[in-house]
Amino acid sequence: MYKYLLCWRYLRTRYIALASIISVTLGVATMIVVNSVMAGFSEQMRDRLHGVLSDITIDSHRSEGFRNPDEVMALVRESVGDRVEAMAAAIETPGMATIHFNGENYTRPVQIMGIEPEERAKTGDFAQYLVDEKERRMPPSFHVGRDLKMKAPAARFLDPNEKDPFQDVINNDVNFQVPDFGAITGWSVASVHRPDVNKDIFIAPRGAKIILSFVTAAREPKPASDSFAVVAFSKTGMSEYDSTHVYVPLKRLQQLRGMGDGEGRGAVNQIQLKVRKGEDLSKMALTLGEALTRKWPLVFEVRTWEQKQGPLLAAVAVEQSILNILLFFIIAVAGFGILAIFSMIVVEKTRDIGVLKALGASTSGVRGIFLGYGLSLGIVGSGVGMLGGLLFVWNINAIEKWLSKVTGRKVFDDAIYYFPEIPTKVEWFTVAWIVGGALTIAVLASIWPAHRASKLHPVRALRFE
Amino acid sequence: MSVHLSAIGLEKSYRKGKIQVPVLRGVDLEVEHGELVAIVGASGSGKSTLLHVLGLLDGPDAGSVQLSGERIDNLSEHRRDVLRNRTFGFIFQFYHLLPELSALENVMAPLMIRHGVRAYLAQRKMIRKEATALLERVGLGHRLTHRPAELSGGEMQRAAIARALAGSPEFLLADEPTGNLDAATGQSVLELLRDLNRERGLTMMLVTHDAHIAAQTDRTVRLAEGRIEEWATVLA
Numbered sequence A: 001m002y003k004y005l006l007c008w009r010y011l012r013t014r015y016i017a018l019a020s021i022i023s024v025t026l027g028v029a030t031m032i033v034v035n036s037v038m039a040g041f042s043e044q045m046r047d048r049l050h051g052v053l054s055d056i057t058i059d060s061h062r063s064e065g066f067r068n069p070d071e072v073m074a075l076v077r078e079s080v081g082d083r084v085e086a087m088a089a090a091i092e093t094p095g096m097a098t099i100h101f102n103g104e105n106y107t108r109p110v111q112i113m114g115i116e117p118e119e120r121a122k123t124g125d126f127a128q129y130l131v132d133e134k135e136r137r138m139p140p141s142f143h144v145g146r147d148l149k150m151k152a153p154a155a156r157f158l159d160p161n162e163k164d165p166f167q168d169v170i171n172n173d174v175n176f177q178v179p180d181f182g183a184i185t186g187w188s189v190a191s192v193h194r195p196d197v198n199k200d201i202f203i204a205p206r207g208a209k210i211i212l213s214f215v216t217a218a219r220e221p222k223p224a225s226d227s228f229a230v231v232a233f234s235k236t237g238m239s240e241y242d243s244t245h246v247y248v249p250l251k252r253l254q255q256l257r258g259m260g261d262g263e264g265r266g267a268v269n270q271i272q273l274k275v276r277k278g279e280d281l282s283k284m285a286l287t288l289g290e291a292l293t294r295k296w297p298l299v300f301e302v303r304t305w306e307q308k309q310g311p312l313l314a315a316v317a318v319e320q321s322i323l324n325i326l327l328f329f330i331i332a333v334a335g336f337g338i339l340a341i342f343s344m345i346v347v348e349k350t351r352d353i354g355v356l357k358a359l360g361a362s363t364s365g366v367r368g369i370f371l372g373y374g375l376s377l378g379i380v381g382s383g384v385g386m387l388g389g390l391l392f393v394w395n396i397n398a399i400e401k402w403l404s405k406v407t408g409r410k411v412f413d414d415a416i417y418y419f420p421e422i423p424t425k426v427e428w429f430t431v432a433w434i435v436g437g438a439l440t441i442a443v444l445a446s447i448w449p450a451h452r453a454s455k456l457h458p459v460r461a462l463r464f465e
Numbered sequence B: 001m002s003v004h005l006s007a008i009g010l011e012k013s014y015r016k017g018k019i020q021v022p023v024l025r026g027v028d029l030e031v032e033h034g035e036l037v038a039i040v041g042a043s044g045s046g047k048s049t050l051l052h053v054l055g056l057l058d059g060p061d062a063g064s065v066q067l068s069g070e071r072i073d074n075l076s077e078h079r080r081d082v083l084r085n086r087t088f089g090f091i092f093q094f095y096h097l098l099p100e101l102s103a104l105e106n107v108m109a110p111l112m113i114r115h116g117v118r119a120y121l122a123q124r125k126m127i128r129k130e131a132t133a134l135l136e137r138v139g140l141g142h143r144l145t146h147r148p149a150e151l152s153g154g155e156m157q158r159a160a161i162a163r164a165l166a167g168s169p170e171f172l173l174a175d176e177p178t179g180n181l182d183a184a185t186g187q188s189v190l191e192l193l194r195d196l197n198r199e200r201g202l203t204m205m206l207v208t209h210d211a212h213i214a215a216q217t218d219r220t221v222r223l224a225e226g227r228i229e230e231w232a233t234v235l236a
Ligand SMILES: Nc1ncnc2c1ncn2[C@@H]1O[C@H](COP(=O)(O)OP(=O)(O)O)[C@@H](O)[C@H]1O
Pocket: A460, A463, B014, B015, B016, B023, B041, B042, B043, B044, B045, B046, B047, B048, B049, B050
C-alpha cells in the first residue's frame, strides 16, 4: 500500500520530475498532431485519387487501343458478375493544349481523356468535381450551350430578330470562335495562380477555345489537333490531375485519332470499373487480369486505383513513418531525462529507502515504488500530451486562423492545398500506440534507478549523509 | 524471566580500503523479556553496528542472533523483512521520518508495509485508529496532519517512537534516541520509553552517551574493543 502512497506523494512534491516529462508530453502531443494531420491529408488525397481513378482500371498500352470494348466488358461481367456496378470505356492519350490569351499562345502538356461523361460519372466521383469559374457545380456534359456561343466576340453581331444576309457568315465566325465540341479541362489547365493577389486568373474561361494536339492511333502516328470550347472545369484538389487532365467527347476523339468512325463501334484504350462496396479490389484485379490475359494475351493491364498510384501513396507512407521515427526519438530523449532525474531522486531518497527497509519494506516493494513512480510520470506525461494533442487537432483550424491573424500571413494557404480547411483524422489505433510507446519508455527509463534503489544496503542507506 | 534476544559471538568488520577494520569481535549478550537495557560506549565503538545486526538490518560475519531461542540472522530475506516489520521497532537519533508523509501517515507506514492494498483498505479505519491512539499516547494527538518539517525535534522523536510501536512489535531498538535533543526533552522521551516498557512489557535496547539516561535503565552494558562488558556493577 505504501508504494502507491509514496508514488503519489513523490508525484505531487517533486516538480523537477514533472519537468523531465514535459518532453514526453510534447513528444506525444506532436506525434498525435502530426499523425492526425498526415492521416487527414492522405485520406483526402486517397479519396480524390480514388474518385478520379475509379476502383479498377483496365488499360491497354497499345496506341491503337482495342476495338472490342463491348466484348471486354462482357468478359468482365462473366468473370466477376454483378460485383461490378458500372463500367465506362475511355481513351487516355498524352497531348498538348494551346490556349490563346491576351494575344499570346500558351501551351501546356496535358493528358487527354476521351470519355462519355454520363458513363464516367457512374464509375467514380468525376461529376462531383465539375465546376464553373465561381466553383458552382456543373453537370457532367460536353454540351456547348447557346450562352457559351454568345460569348464569342462575333456573337454581338448576331441579330435574333432581323434576317441578316450575313447571318451565316457571322455564325461561321461564332462557331470558329466557340467550337461545337465541348471540353472539360482541369482547373489549373485553364487558369494561372497569382500568388500576389491569391487568385486563380482564367486564361481559358468557359466558352474559350482550347486547341488540343495529339497523335493519331495509326501504325505511323501523325500529329492531329482540333479545337474545343471549354464548358466546365474539373477541380479535384489533386494538382497532378487538375493541371493535366482535359476531358473531351469519346466519339470525337476516336474520330480525330482514327480509332473509329465517330458513330458506331470505335476503339478505346481504357475501361474504368466501379466495384460493389466491400470487395477486395486487388483480388478482383488479379482475377480480371487472368481472365483477360487468357483470352487476349499481352493486351491488357488491370490495376486497382492504389496500384496505379502506388509510388505516390508509398511516398506518403514513407514520409509518415520517417517523421514518426524522428518524433519518437524525442520521446526516447525524454526517457534519458527521466533516467537522469530518477537517479538523482534515488540518491536524494537514499535515507528514506533505508528507513523503509528498517520498517520491513521488501526489495521488490522499494523497486515497486520507483517503477510505479516512473509509470505514473509516464501516465501524466503522455496523458497530458494526448489531451493537448487531441485538443490541438480538434481545433487546428481555429488555431490556424488565429495564427494567421496574429502573424499577418496565411499559415495554411488553401490556394496551395485546395482544401478549404486543414484535414485531420484521429486514428485511435495510432494514438494508442503513441501513448503506449511513451509509457513503455517512461517505465524502461525507471527500471535501472528503481533497481538500484531496491538493492541499496539498508545500513549504508541509513548512514548516508 | 526468559531470554528474549541473544547475541552469540557476533563478529563484524568493515573493509576500509585494503584493510579489514574489526568492529564487533565476539559480542555475547542476552536480553530478557521486558528488560530495558542501555548500551554505552565510545563513539565509533560499534554500538549502531550491533543494533543493526540485532535488528536484522545487517548480517554478522560470524556468530548468531537468536530470538526466543531461535536463530534469526540466517533466515531468508523475506522472513527477515517480516521480522523487521512485526517484531522489531527501530528508533533513530535523527528520527528518520519520511518527509513526504504526515505524522499520522508515518505512524501508519509499518502497517501499510505489512498489508497489501486490499487488506489495507479493508482495515483502513482500524489502522488509522491505532495510529491515532499511538500518537495520542506519545502526546502528539494535536499534530496528526503535520509534516515532519513542521514538528520540533522532541515531537519528531515522539512521532518516530509512535511509528516504532505501530504494529505492536515485541522489541524496540533505539539508537541514541535522545542524542539530538536537549536534556529536558531527552529526559521526557526517555520517560516515555520507560513507561512504554512498563505498560506494554516491551523489551528495549537503547544506545546512549548519556550516563544520566543510562542510569535510569534496568541494566547498562558497555561496548569496548568490540566486546560487551557488564557495567551495572560498575555503576552500583
Ligand atoms: N559502511 C561502513 N564502512 C566502513 N566502516 C564503517 C561502516 N559503517 C561503520 N563503519 C565503522 O565502524 C565503526 C563503528 O561504527 P558505529 O557502529 O556507527 O559506531 P557507534 O555507533 O558506536 O558510534 C566506526 O569506526 C565506523 O567508522
